[in-house]
Amino acid sequence: MSEPGPFEFRHPARRILFGWGVIDRLSEIAKAHGARRAALVTDACFRDSALVERLTGALTDGFDRPPVVHFMPSREPDTDGVGDCHRALAAADPDLVVAMGGGSTMDAAKVARIMLANPGTASELAGFDRRHVPHPSLAIGVPTTAGTGSEVSEMAVVSEAGSDVKLRYRSAALPFDVALLDPELTVSMPRVVTAQTGFDAFTHALESYVSRGANLMTEPMSRSALSLLARWLPVACDEPTHREARAWCLVASMQAAVAFNSTQLGLCHAIAAPLGALHHVVHGLANAIALPAVVAYNEPMFGAKARVVAEALGAPTAREGVARLRERVGLDRGLDEFVASDAERDAIAWAAVKSGNMAFNPRPADFDAVRGVVEAMRRAPGAGVSA
Numbered sequence: 245m246s247e248p249g250p251f252e253f254r255h256p257a258r259r260i261l262f263g264w265g266v267i268d269r270l271s272e273i274a275k276a277h278g279a280r281r282a283a284l285v286t287d288a289c290f291r292d293s294a295l296v297e298r299l300t301g302a303l304t305d306g307f308d309r310p311p312v313v314h315f316m317p318s319r320e321p322d323t324d325g326v327g328d329c330h331r332a333l334a335a336a337d338p339d340l341v342v343a344m345g346g347g348s349t350m351d352a353a354k355v356a357r358i359m360l361a362n363p364g365t366a367s368e369l370a371g372f373d374r375r376h377v378p379h380p381s382l383a384i385g386v387p388t389t390a391g392t393g394s395e396v397s398e399m400a401v402v403s404e405a406g407s408d409v410k411l412r413y414r415s416a417a418l419p420f421d422v423a424l425l426d427p428e429l430t431v432s433m434p435r436v437v438t439a440q441t442g443f444d445a446f447t448h449a450l451e452s453y454v455s456r457g458a459n460l461m462t463e464p465m466s467r468s469a470l471s472l473l474a475r476w477l478p479v480a481c482d483e484p485t486h487r488e489a490r491a492w493c494l495v496a497s498m499q500a501a502v503a504f505n506s507t508q509l510g511l512c513h514a515i516a517a518p519l520g521a522l523h524h525v526v527h528g529l530a531n532a533i534a535l536p537a538v539v540a541y542n543e544p545m546f547g548a549k550a551r552v553v554a555e556a557l558g559a560p561t562a563r564e565g566v567a568r569l570r571e572r573v574g575l576d577r578g579l580d581e582f583v584a585s586d587a588e589r590d591a592i593a594w595a596a597v598k599s600g601n602m603a604f605n606p607r608p609a610d611f612d613a614v615r616g617v618v619e620a621m622r623r624a625p626g627a628g629v630s631a
């Protein structure tokens with residue numbers, strides 16, 4: 245056995261708690277921290293919900309006042325929405341910030357919270373590996389989807405208001421201190437949201453597994469997430485109340501994010517970003533449109549991992565397995581539904597080539613190569629399978 249190779253691993257969350265009903269430990273965790281002034285940031289869809297009432301109750305007894313609750317609009321966050329969230333947090337002066345919702349809400353809350361401790365607008369604080377001053381509050385992330393894994397990552401993505409620019413953030417001050425993973429919160433997700441967010445998580449698992457940054461610390465996480473999502477995502481889509489499926493999908497989305505927080509992603513996310521920014525395609529669906537064609541391009545460079553991926557998906561090849569999974573969860577869509585012209589396809593390819601994720605893609609890709617992948621995404625079903 246040869247000695248281990250060099251690696252870098254960033255452990256983003258100090259504490260991850262998983263379990264049915266674990267949300268009920270919020271009060272105990274808050275009290276152990278000595279919190280007196282809580283703020284809750286959550287999705288607008290939870291307004292007047294029993295869930296918000298439950299959390300508000302948990303954050304009232306033993307506090308100086310009931311929590312300030314800020315609802316994020318039901319769309320991908322932009323700098324205006326983050327600015328509003330920051331103002332609400334600044335007025336609340338919290339020593340505990342709880343963000344409960346999908347990845348968009350958690351990302352917005354992460355950025356708004358660092359604005360409490362750092363001068364500047366949301367746009368000015370964007371960037372990778374910034375030295376943001378940490379805010380002293382305890383930050384708790386509570387995902388209600390099994391998708392982005394934002395609850396355990398050092399990263400966030402926010403759109404620049406009024407433009408097509410996606411701002412990316414990464415700093416040691418961004419992550420939550422505690423992630424509470426309660427599968428009960430994911431049970432009410434509609435099928436299409438389960439499929440889209442779950443396919444995003446699957447893409448994280450696959451891209452981190454074959455990333456140039458993959459290493460002995462990340463690969464077990466990626467591989468576990470890959471196998472779990474291949475098995476349980478279709479079940480969660482078909483049977484929303486299936487306990488095992490919901491639980492495993494939530495665990496897997498977290499594992500994939502712990503891995504990609506160190507490995508970064510690849511060509512699929514490089515293409516999904518402009519698809520979202522320029523054509524407003526929902527992130528998980530953008531990944532579903534791109535992934536089979538991306539895997540068809542990358543698979544020759546997977547090495548021994550090609551077999552692992554194919555076996556996890558129960559298919560003869562990785563590319564076929566990915567296409568089958570996409571079809572199985574009802575996301576077998578072609579790019580032509582969203583993008584009409586060669587000029588627009590060129591723009592997507594140019595944006596992808598400039599993505600920071602390209603350095604981690606297992607196979608180098610210049611503009612012509614990426615443009616070929618984008619071309620292979622046009623048709624559905626089975627886009628890219630025969631490439």
Ligand SMILES: [Fe+2]
Pocket residue numbers: 392444445448513527
């Ligand atoms: Fe993603």
